[in-house]
Amino acid sequence: MNKFVRQLLPFISLMLIICIMSVIEPDTFLTFENFINVLSRSTVEGIMALGMTAVIITAGIDLSVGAMGALCGMVGAWAMIAIGGPDPHGFALTIGTMVGILTGTVCGLMNGALITALKLPPFIVTLGTMSAFRGLSLVMHSGKPYDVPGYHYLGSGAVMHIPVCIVIFALLAFLAILTFRYTRWGRYIYAIGSNTEAAFHAGVNVNFNLTAVYTVTGLLAGIAAMIATSRTVSAQPTAGIGRELDVIAAVVIGGASLSGGRGTILGTIIGTLLISFLKNGCLLLGISSNVQLIVIGAVIIAAVTVDQLTRSQSKTSPK
Amino acid sequence: MIQQELNENFRQAALRMTGISKCFGPVQALSKVSFQSKTGSVHALVGENGAGKSTLMKILAGVYQPDEGTIEIGGKMCRFEHPHQALDAGISMIYQELDLAEHLTVAENVFLGNEPEGIFSFTINKKAMIEKTKDLAQSFNFEIDPAAIVEELSTADRQIVEILKALVRKSQIIVMDEPTSSLSEKETGKLFDAVRELRKQNISIIYISHRLEEITGLADDITILRDGRVVHTEPASKLDIPKIVHYMVGRELNEFFPSRSIRIGRPVVKVENLSCGKLINNISFEICSGEIVGMAGLLGAGRTDVARTLFGINKKTSGTFELDGKIIEINSPADAIKNKIAYLTEDRKKTGLCLHLPCSWNITLPNLASIGMKNFIMPKEEQRIVEKIASRISIKWSGPDATVESLSGGNQQKVLIARWLLADSVFLIFDEPTRGIDVGAKKEVYTILNDLACAGKAILFISSELPELFGITDRILVMRRGNLVGSLRTKQTTQEQIMHLAAVEK
Numbered sequence: 108m109n110k111f112v113r114q115l116l117p118f119i120s121l122m123l124i125i126c127i128m129s130v131i132e133p134d135t136f137l138t139f140e141n142f143i144n145v146l147s148r149s150t151v152e153g154i155m156a157l158g159m160t161a162v163i164i165t166a167g168i169d170l171s172v173g174a175m176g177a178l179c180g181m182v183g184a185w186a187m188i189a190i191g192g193p194d195p196h197g198f199a200l201t202i203g204t205m206v207g208i209l210t211g212t213v214c215g216l217m218n219g220a221l222i223t224a225l226k227l228p229p230f231i232v233t234l235g236t237m238s239a240f241r242g243l244s245l246v247m248h249s250g251k252p253y254d255v256p257g258y259h260y261l262g263s264g265a266v267m268h269i270p271v272c273i274v275i276f277a278l279l280a281f282l283a284i285l286t287f288r289y290t291r292w293g294r295y296i297y298a299i300g301s302n303t304e305a306a307f308h309a310g311v312n313v314n315f316n317l318t319a320v321y322t323v324t325g326l327l328a329g330i331a332a333m334i335a336t337s338r339t340v341s342a343q344p345t346a347g348i349g350r351e352l353d354v355i356a357a358v359v360i361g362g363a364s365l366s367g368g369r370g371t372i373l374g375t376i377i378g379t380l381l382i383s384f385l386k387n388g389c390l391l392l393g394i395s396s397n398v399q400l401i402v403i404g405a406v407i408i409a410a411v412t413v414d415q416l417t418r419s420q421s422k423t424s425p426k
Numbered sequence: 427m428i429q430q431e432l433n434e435n436f437r438q439a440a441l442r443m444t445g446i447s448k449c450f451g452p453v454q455a456l457s458k459v460s461f462q463s464k465t466g467s468v469h470a471l472v473g474e475n476g477a478g479k480s481t482l483m484k485i486l487a488g489v490y491q492p493d494e495g496t497i498e499i500g501g502k503m504c505r506f507e508h509p510h511q512a513l514d515a516g517i518s519m520i521y522q523e524l525d526l527a528e529h530l531t532v533a534e535n536v537f538l539g540n541e542p543e544g545i546f547s548f549t550i551n552k553k554a555m556i557e558k559t560k561d562l563a564q565s566f567n568f569e570i571d572p573a574a575i576v577e578e579l580s581t582a583d584r585q586i587v588e589i590l591k592a593l594v595r596k597s598q599i600i601v602m603d604e605p606t607s608s609l610s611e612k613e614t615g616k617l618f619d620a621v622r623e624l625r626k627q628n629i630s631i632i633y634i635s636h637r638l639e640e641i642t643g644l645a646d647d648i649t650i651l652r653d654g655r656v657v658h659t660e661p662a663s664k665l666d667i668p669k670i671v672h673y674m675v676g677r678e679l680n681e682f683f684p685s686r687s688i689r690i691g692r693p694v695v696k697v698e699n700l701s702c703g704k705l706i707n708n709i710s711f712e713i714c715s716g717e718i719v720g721m722a723g724l725l726g727a728g729r730t731d732v733a734r735t736l737f738g739i740n741k742k743t744s745g746t747f748e749l750d751g752k753i754i755e756i757n758s759p760a761d762a763i764k765n766k767i768a769y770l771t772e773d774r775k776k777t778g779l780c781l782h783l784p785c786s787w788n789i790t791l792p793n794l795a796s797i798g799m800k801n802f803i804m805p806k807e808e809q810r811i812v813e814k815i816a817s818r819i820s821i822k823w824s825g826p827d828a829t830v831e832s833l834s835g836g837n838q839q840k841v842l843i844a845r846w847l848l849a850d851s852v853f854l855i856f857d858e859p860t861r862g863i864d865v866g867a868k869k870e871v872y873t874i875l876n877d878l879a880c881a882g883k884a885i886l887f888i889s890s891e892l893p894e895l896f897g898i899t900d901r902i903l904v905m906r907r908g909n910l911v912g913s914l915r916t917k918q919t920t921q922e923q924i925m926h927l928a929a930v931e932k
Contacts, residue, residue, distance in 0.1 A: 289803050291794045298791055301780035308739070308769070308777045309792040309845070310760040368782050 116413060117361055117377045120406075121384065128388045135391050143270060149383035150276040151176075151338075152350065153376065154331040156357045157283045158215075158324030160375045163358050165300040165317060166367025167222070167229035169324055173350035174240035175214045176332035177343065181244040183207020183333055184253035184342035196257045204261070207336070208329035214240060215325015219318030229321075237351070244344040254341040262338030272334045279327065283372045296320060301368030356403070357382055360410040381406070439498075440465040440630040441486075441517075441599055446495035448481055455481045456654045458495070463599065463647070466628040468621060470641040470662070473651035474674055474864030479634050482651070483601050486632075487519045488512035500598070518592030519601045524584050526576045533559040533572040536590045562593055566623045582613035586620055593629075600624065601632045606640060607862055610725030611929065618644055636862065637891070638667045650674055674865055682869055683897035684876040690900065691715035694884040695853050697736070700745035705731040706908045709745070713853070713884040718875060720895040720916070721888040723905035723928050729888045730772055732905070733855045737762045737769040749853060763792050768846035772857040772888070778842050779830045786812040786826035789845045796849065815844045819874055836867025843874055854878060857888045872898050892921045904928050 128136040135141060155172050162169045186206035191199025214236070221232045264271040287293035295316045298306040307313050336342045361378030363370025382403060389399045442462040448455045456478045463469040471479050484490045486497065488506030497504045499515050506512045526535050533555045534541075542558065544551040559572035568586050570579075576587060585605050592600050602621075606614045621631055621644065635641050641648060642662055649659040650673040658673045671682070695713040700706065706728045713719045723729045734740045736747060738756035746753055749765060756762045762769065771777040779788055789812050794803065797811055812826045821840045823833055830838055839859060846854055856875065860868040875898060879885055889895050895902055896916060904912035904927040912927040 288805070291799065291801050291803060294787060294791070294794065294803060297783055297787070298780050301783050302776075304777045305780050306791070308737075308759055308771055310758075310763040311791070312758070312760055368780065 114362060114371070114374065117374060117381060117410065120410075121377055121381045124381065124384050124388060128384070128391070132391050136388070141387070141391075143273070145380075145383050145387045146273050146276075147270040148387075149379050150272040151331045151335045151347075152353050152357060152382070153276050153379040154279055154327050154334070155324075155350070155354045156361075156375045156379050157279055157372060158320075158327035159354045159358050160283070160361070160363060160370050160372055161287075161296055161320045162229070162324050163300075163355070163363045163365060164296050164367060164370045165320055166303075166365075167300075167317070167320070168233065168355070168365070169218065169229065169321065170233040170351050171214070171218060171237040171240055172324065172328045172354055173347040173352075174237045174244070175211055175325060175328045176335060176347040176350065177345065178214065178240045178244040178247075179207040179211045179329040179332035180336035180342035180346055181247050181253060181344055182210040183329075184255050184258070184336060185247065187255050187258065188253060194257055195255060200255070200258050200260075203255075203258075204333050207333045208326060211325040211327070211329020211332060212322055213325070215322040215328065216318065218325065219321030222321065223314040223317050241344075241348075247344065250344055252341045252343045255336070256340050258337050258340055260337065261334045262336075262340070272338075275330065275334070279330070280372060280376055287372055292316060292319065297368060299367075353382065356407050360407060362414060364414075378410075439463075440500060441632075442498040443482070443486065444496050444498070446482065446485060446492045446497075448485060448490060448492050454654055456485075456492075459651070459654070459656050461649055461656065461659075463630045463632055465598070465630050466625050467646040468625055468631045468633055468644055470633045470635065470645035470648045471651065472635065472638065472641060472648060472670060472674060474866055477651040477674075477864075478654040479651055480603070481654075483519065483603065483632070483634065486512065486517060486599075486601065488517075513595060513597075516596060516598040517601070518595060518597035518599070519603070520585065520588045520592070520605060521603050524581075524588055526584055526587060528575075528577040530576060531556075531572065532570055532574050532576060532579070532587050532590075535576055535587050536562075536572075536594055538591070540594060558594075559590065562590055566593070566620070566627065568620055568623070580613055582609050582616045585609075585617055589620060589624065597629070599630050599632065601634070603634045604636065604862070605633075606635065606637060612724070614640065636864070638670055639893070642667060642670070671865060682865075682872075683894075684873045686876055686879070686898070686900075689880070690717045691882060694750055695886075696746075696748035698746045698748070700732070700735060700747065701743045702731060702735045702740045703743055704908065705740065706735060709910045711903055711910065711913060713886060715852075715882040715884055716879050717901065718879050718885045718887055718899045720899035720902040721886060721905060722890075722892065722895055722902055722924050725890070726907075727905040727928065728908040729905050730857055731908070733769055733857050733886070733888060736855065737767060759792075763849060763851075766850070766852040768849055768851035768854040770842055770846060770854070770856045770859055772861065774838055774842055779838060781831040782829050784827045785816075785821070785823055785830055785833070785841050788830050788841050789815065789826075789848060792845060793848045811848065812844075815848050819844060819847065819870070834864075834867075836863040836870070839863050839867065839871065843871070847874075847878075851883065853884045853886070855886045855888070858890065859887075860889070860891070860894060868894070892924060895924075896921065 159169060159172065183203045183206050187195040187199050187203030190202055195203065218233055218236055221227060222229050261271055266274055295306065295311050298311055299313055299316060303313055335346060357378040358370065358375050359365065360381055361370065361374030363374065385403060385406060386399055389402060439462050444460050446459045447457050459478065459482055461482065473479050481490065485492050488509040488511050491507065504515050527538065536559050537555050541550045542554045556572045563570050563572065570583055570586055576584060589600065605617060609617060624631055633641070633645060642665065645662040647659065648662050648665055648670065650657050650670060652674060691714055693712045694715045698710045700709040709732055721729045731740060735742050736756070738758045738761050747756065754765050756765065775781065786808060790797065790808055809826055816826065819840055821844060822837050830841055833841065859871050875885060875887065887899055899916050902914050902916055902919065902924060903910055904924055906928055914923070
C-alpha cells in the first residue's frame, strides 16, 4: 500500500498543480497552446533525465550532462558550418545533428570507461568531465557561439500540430520504459544498483553494463542538446549551465533513490513535468524566476522527505 | 532466615521481566514472556528465527515498548521509552553488526560520547582516555591496545571493544546477539574467556546464539523461546543439545538430517594442483556425481578462496579444473555460470541478494539467458518459472514480487538456492548455507542438498559446523592455511580427527 502511495505521490502532486492552476488561470493556463508549450519546454531536461534515471538506479550520478550538452551543440553546429557554409541547410544539418549526437555518445563512453576502468566514484569522474567539457566548448570558438539560422526543425518544427521535440521525447520515453521492463540490460541495471557485488557474483558483467549506461546517457544528452541548439538556432558554449541539477531533481522527485536500485522512467517523466508545470505556473502568476528557484528547491526537499517518511514507516514493522 | 533467603534471591536477580507481551499489527510477537537473569551468570536465549528473541531484547533495550508486562532491574521497576533510558539503567546491547567508528582508536570508541574532559570543557583528555581504557581492559584481563585503530582489529577484538564500551558506562547487564557468527574457533575462545571474566566480576550476560554447542559449554542457564512463548528454562548443566533442539522445534535431532541412499557415479569435478597466489596452494580433489563433499577448516584456512577460485572470482595462478571430462577455463562468474557451476556465497546479504528487488528478479538474475530470455524478458513466463521453482522448495513469501528484504533469513537463503536450482547446475558449491538461519530452515536446506545429490549433482559443501558436515556429507576435505591436509570418508572419521587436522600444525 505504502509503495503504491509512494509511486503515486508525484503524480498526485502534478495533478494538483494542474488543477489549482486551471482554477486560478483558466484562460491562460488551461489551453492547448500552453500545454504544448510546457511539454516542449520540458523535452531537453526530460530526454536527459531518461539517461540520468538509469545512471541513478545504478547508484551513480552524471554531473556532466549539462556541459556535455553544450559541447555536443558546439561540435554539431561546427560540423554543420564546416559542411554547409555560414548558413547551412538540408544535408549539412542532418550530418551536423548526427555529429552532435555522436559527440555525446563518445563523451558518455569516456565517463563510463573512466568510472569502470579506473574504479573511480562517478561523482568525481563526472565533476571532472563536466569542467573539461565546458572548457572544451568554450575553447572551440573562443567562447563565441555558432549561429545556424536554418536549424529550426528539431526545436520548432511540428508533425500534425505536435512539436517534433515532443514526439522525439515521447518515443524515447517509450523505448526507455520498454528497456527497463523487458530487457536483460534493464534488469541488470537494477541489480547493479541494488547490490553490485551480488550482481557480479550472479554473472552480470558489471563494467560492460555500467559503461553502456553512461554511454547511452551521453547519447541522450546529445539528442537533447541538438533540440536545445535548434530551439535557439545557435550553439552556445555556455548553454545548459546547471541543467544537470534540474535533471537530477526531476529523477529524484520521480522517486529514484540516489543510493541505487530504485527508480522508474514513469516517475522521472512525472518529475520532469512537475518541474515544468511549476515553472509555467509561477510564470503565469507573475512570480519572478528568482522566486521560482526557491519554490523548486522546496519541492525537491519535500518530495524526498515524503519519500523517506513512507519508506521508514514500512520498515518499522518487524520482519 | 526467610528474610535472608529473600534478600539472597533479591540480590541474585539482576533482571526480571514478567509477563511481557508485544503485538505488531496482527502478529503476536511475544505473549506473556517471563525471563530473569542473575548477577554474575551467563543466560543463553535460544529459539528459531522469529521465535521472539530479538523482540524481547529490543524491549529490554528500550527500542520497543511492551504492550503489557514489567521490567525490574536490581529490584527496581523500570519503564523505558527510549534506548537512552535503558542504557542509563545499566543495559548494553552488542548487536551482530557491530557499530564501531572504524577509523577511530579503541580508546576513542570506548569513550565515544563519554569523553573525559581536557584542559577546557570542550577538549578531550586523550591521555586519560587511553590510560582508563588500559586499566579497564587490564582489570578484566583483556589483551587489547587502547591506541590501535579499530579498522585493524579482528572481529573478536572488536567485540571486546564493544564490551569495554558497555563497561565504561557501568552496565550491569550485557546482551550479546550472535557474537560468534563471524568468528573463527580461536577468536571464539578469546571471546568466551572475556565473557567468563565478565561473569566472574558479577556482570550478567544475556547471550543469543544459534550455535548450540557453544551455548551448552558457556551458559549457566538456558531459556528456550518458541513462537513468542517461553517453552523451557533450566540450568545448562541439565540440558543437552538434543533436548534443546527438541524444545526449539518439537523434533528430535536424529530426525534432523535426511537419510541418504548414496548412489555415487562417475567423477564430475576434477581439480588438480589448483593454486591462487598465497591464498591456496596446490589443491587437488575430485567430486563424483551424486556425492556431497564437505570442506572443513578454520576461518581463514582458504575454503572460501577455493570456491572463489573455482567460480572465477579469484584468478587462479596454476592448476587445472576439469568438469564433465572437459578442461575448462573460468575467468569470471559469468564463465562459471555458463559452464553450469553454481556458487552460493557465504554472505547472502553482501554478495548474494539484491535486497530491495523482487524475489523473482533475484531468482532469475543469473538465469535469464538460460530460460530463453536472451535479451528480452517475458514477465509472465518469468513469473511462471519462478513460482514453479519456489513451490518445489516451499519458499514462504507473499508472492514472487515481494522484495527479498521482507523475507526471513531462511527464506532469503531459499531464494538464492532457488536461483541455482533454476540454473540446473552440474556442480554446486554451498558456502555456509545454514549460517544465521533457524533450525527448521536448516533442515530444509539439508533436504534440498540431499535431493540435489540424488539427482546426480556434484556438491561441495563448505561449513564451519562439524555436526552438519557429519550429518550430510559422504567425504570431508580438510583445509589448513591454504593447503588441503586431508580427505576422509565421513563414516570412517570422527569430529576430533577433523579438528585435529584443521587446527594442529604438523
